Amino acid sequence: MELPDQLAVIARRISDYPDARHAVINVADDFAAVATSPGIPDGHRPEFDDLARELSDIKPRFPSQPTTSILFDRAGLGKPGRERALRIAHRIEALSRDLAADRAGRTT
Secondary structure, X not given: OOHHHHHHHHHHXXXXXXXXXXXXXXXXXXXXHHHOOOOOOOOOHHHHHHXXXXXXXXXXXXXXXXXXXXXXXXXXXXXXXXXXXXXXXXXXXXXXXXXXXXXXXXXX
């Protein structure tokens, strides 16, 4: 599967969750695998690296307990974590659209 398709699958999986916190935690490993792909265009490499770093930062301390992630901090009733997760989700979706547009522009 090509890079834009892999990222589109990840973006689609994110949109299937009602809570972005669970979504970004569940796709973090898949995104990390895609982010190490040698096929990433140079113009998108910094965004991939930054997103991979941020997803690494939010990983739960215990993989079997997602609520040990910093996204589930009780400060502000979880609002900061939800907002951060939404920002990450939007960035992944935007990156997916950009790569799809780049591929479409390349083939036409």
